[in-house]
Amino acid sequence: MGVTSRRRALAAVAVLAIGALGLAACGDDKDGTGSSNEQITLNVDVFGNFGYEELYKQYQAAHPNIKIVERGTGGQLGDYTQQVTQRLAAGSGLGDVIAIEEGMIIDMKSKGSAFVDLNEYGAKDLSGNFLPWKYEAAKTDDGKLIGLGTDVGGMAMCYRTDLFQQAGLPTNRDEVSKLWPTWDDYINVGKQFKTKVPKAGFIDAVTNTYNSILMQEAGNTTGYTYFDTKNNYVTDSNPAVRKAWDISNKILEAGLSAKLQAWTDQWNAGFKNAQFATIACPAWMTGYITSQNGDAGKGKWDIATVPGSGGNWGGSWLSVPKQSKHQKEAAELAKFLTNPAGQIAAFKSKGNLPSSPQALDDPAVKAAVNDYFSNAPTGTIYGASAKALKPVYLGAKNVPVRTAVENALRSVEQGQKKSDEAWATAVADGKKAA
Secondary structure (H helix, E strand, O other), X not given: OOHHHHHHHHHHHHHHHHHHHHHHHHHHXXXXXXXOOXXXXXXXXXXXXOOXXXXXXXXXXXXXXXXXXXXXXOEOHHHHHHHHHHHHHHOOOOOOEEEEEOOXXXXXXXXXXXXXXXXXXXXXXXXXXXXXXXXXXXXOOOOOEOOXXXXXXXXXXXXXXXXXXXXXXXXXXXXXXXXXOOHHHHHHHHHHHHHHOOOOEEEOOHHHHHHHXXXXXXXXXXXXXXXXXXXXXXXXXXXXXHHHHHHHHHHHHOOOEOOOOOOOHHHHHHHXXXXXXXXXXXXXXXXXXXXXXXXXHOOOXXXXXXXXOOXXXXXXXXXXXXXOOOHHHHHHHHHHHHOHXXXXXXXXXXXXXXXXXXXXXXXXXXXXXEHHHOOXXXXXXXXXHHOOOOOXXXXXXXXXXXXXXXXXXXXXXXXXXXXXXXXXHHHHHHHHHO
């Protein structure tokens, strides 16, 4: 069987498995969700794209009384985080199921009384469906489970083969990976690129590269970023933060950035207009690149290893706020979306790397290739490191502090401040946000 036929067959098996699980949830009816005639709507709050469109259809087909409405804020995590925080405080306005990003989970656990304990709905029997650290990360100090894992980030580097060709650089992913075993090597390749293709940036936005380096460094050294594990603010004393800052500034000093701000219309246009050659690329980014480039970008991208040694950026959980008027039904939906078959479907839809060991070991994931990215073996590239990921502790105020640091770094990128001045601003503004 050819590669394309095999992929189609595996996709069919995954879809059938998802359908069977949905029907099983309906037939089992442990909590009455399958037999109720009450017509209800479950709102699901997300940021970005979780790849759940087909799963919603499957679930609604198995639960005719349930309508699912996904509500999102695009890719702006800061806006989403603020919205969740405000609606939690207000006691109303949140969805029945909400996504919690890795930088939010500590803060949400501190507000654990506002969330349903998913253990009460059978989640305590599902620990084997998740990488151990992913499952444990959503537990409160008193043992409540406020979330079930969706994806993990993993790390790689996506690059445009057409721009690499213009620059006289290799385009084969294995050869490209050999170009940059370290971040200094990556910078040197960027300098070579700019001499041949001066109108394009080598990177898209310094903040994306910075976050990748930060999570890599933290995972390999201290195990935390802006807060230590006792929640002390340590931005100015954590060597992982300072090293990520310094490497990012070396990239800026070399003139390698396209100076775009991530998650803006200008950044989205940069994908379409080939304004940059590389982008730090956790697994979930592949889906975003595909959606922004459209058919015109197919086959012009590929995936190489990230400089340095692995890392993880991103990943979320699904939670049920106590605000929900349909907590049982919401908990069942969260369990369905995060079960191994659901995670396989999300991976196939948007490239979101499973946090389930069963999903990671599934042939459909291990053998997956992404034809948009020049048939890159995404299952191998991202899956190989997923089980060895080193979780990084992110404090309760990680998102606002990260925003402050990113804003300071962006001021260097835009030529508004020198690195040392911006670092002082990052530390001071981060402390205020903490």
